[in-house]
Amino acid sequence: MNMIPTNEIDLVKASSSKINDVDFNNLQFGRIFTDHMLVCNYKDGKWQKPQIMPYQPMTLEPSARVLHYGQAIFEGMKAYKDDDGKIFMFRPDQNFARLNKSATRLAMPEFPKNYFINGLETLITLENEWIKPGKGNSLYLRPFIVATEPAIAASPAEEYSFMIICSPAKAYYTDPVRVLFAEKYSRSADGGVGYAKAAGNYAAQFYPTRLAQEKGFQQIIWTDASSHDYLEEAGTMNIFFRIGNKLITAPNNDRILDGVTRKSIIQIAEDLGIDCEVRRVSVSEIKAAAKDGSLKEVFGAGTAAVVSPISAFSHAEEVFEISGSEDSYASIFKDHLLNIQHNISEDKHGWRHKVC
Structure with a gap:
């Protein structure tokens, strides 16, 4: 699928997909990740322009504050596909509100709603083939924010990264x-x-x-x-x-x-x-x-x-x-x-x- 990025999000597509290597009938929860991720950095007192890029390791300095003082929050969401191929999220406004409630409690900057919703929509549409129809199937979405500033002073960071990664999922618990x-x-x-x-x-x-x-x-x-x-x-x-x-x-x-x-x-x-x-x-x-x-x-x-x-x-x-x-x-x-x-x-x- 050819995506045209919005003017709010830069997009670099993966050169190839690993989807054909995935056994969707035998998924372990949270072990397989899709081809792309969204990254948005906070510095100089504001969130920068989000980017969607190939899923890849992130680079942190050993002094990144998250490694020392634990400024890290996340959300758990899902995207679903119906039998006609239409894709939906479930109450994303609630996850957005809770993310920022968590950010406030950990002295982290709140994330903009347009970046959150548009970022999710663009990333999900790009990863459309990873979402399988059928009750119980979904694409698990993990938005998170971590403190990335390289400093070991015990105070809130001044630099952060917001990211979204995606993982195809089936039922989490199969037995009582x-x-x-x-x-x-x-x-x-x-x-x-x-x-x-x-x-x-x-x-x-x-x-x-x-x-x-x-x-x-x-x-x-x-x-x-x-x-x-x-x-x-x-x-x-x-x-x-x-x-x-x-x-x-x-x-x-x-x-x-x-x-x-x-x-x-x-x-x-x-x-x-x-x-x-x-x-x-x-x-x-x-x-x-x-x-x-x-x-x-x-x-x-x-x-x-x-x-x-x-x-x-x-x-x-x-x-x-x-x-x-x-x-x-x-x-x-x-x-x-x-x-x-x-x-x-x-x-x-x-x-x-x-x-x-």
Whole structure:
């Protein structure tokens, strides 16, 4: 496809494509990247003109501030192709707002909306052949900003790079996951950066997650840092609980990421007449519901996972198996989301953003 760059974006096309070397039926999430990437640098107090160029290594000096002080944020998004070849993003305005919310918290410059949206649209259109139709298939989009200024003074950088890379994707979790309720370690604390999509949030949870994996659990559901009495979110997902026919999820705060999939599920629940409570969820409440049989489902929700059922949880050396429900809310929400994202069903809230 021959792209004509907008006057806002310079384009250098790759001399050849590696797409024919990719087995799209056996994709490992986040391991394969497309032919191009977008780069936009910040210096002299302003963002420069974005460039789309062949995917390639980036050069950083050893003194780049991101390597020493962790100024790094990112977003996770997807592009979808319907059966007619039309391409859509899902609520990119929400990712743009959250990116800049994260940037503000880490003392980084906000990124311009026209560069963000036009950059995504141009890059996605260029990588059109990497997006395969069919529910569950997508092109995962990773916009991120890192501090690139070569200086090791402990202060915010004055130079940054915004980049977008793309990776073809299928379902993130194919089987129900088993989780551990956190009792010792914390993902974030009051007044911290838990609500920001900061790279360090993920690095800090790798060690306790590895300990959980050694016990046979794939993820941790994090609890509040002060008491560990209240459930908040998992490592890569927001969490929903179904007790009886009531859906419950924790409220946003400065420890919990404002998930785009989470808020979409809350809206879909309202559309379907499903009772959904946004409130604090205690460990003791969920354990009691598991014991008396009223806990019907637990599932995670996120861009990569979409909706991922949880088959068991453990706390205080007790393991609780969750048998699931025939009228699974997880299946209902996943189906509704995928149908909207892939242009199969009505988009009554205007969430689909047509690219081309």
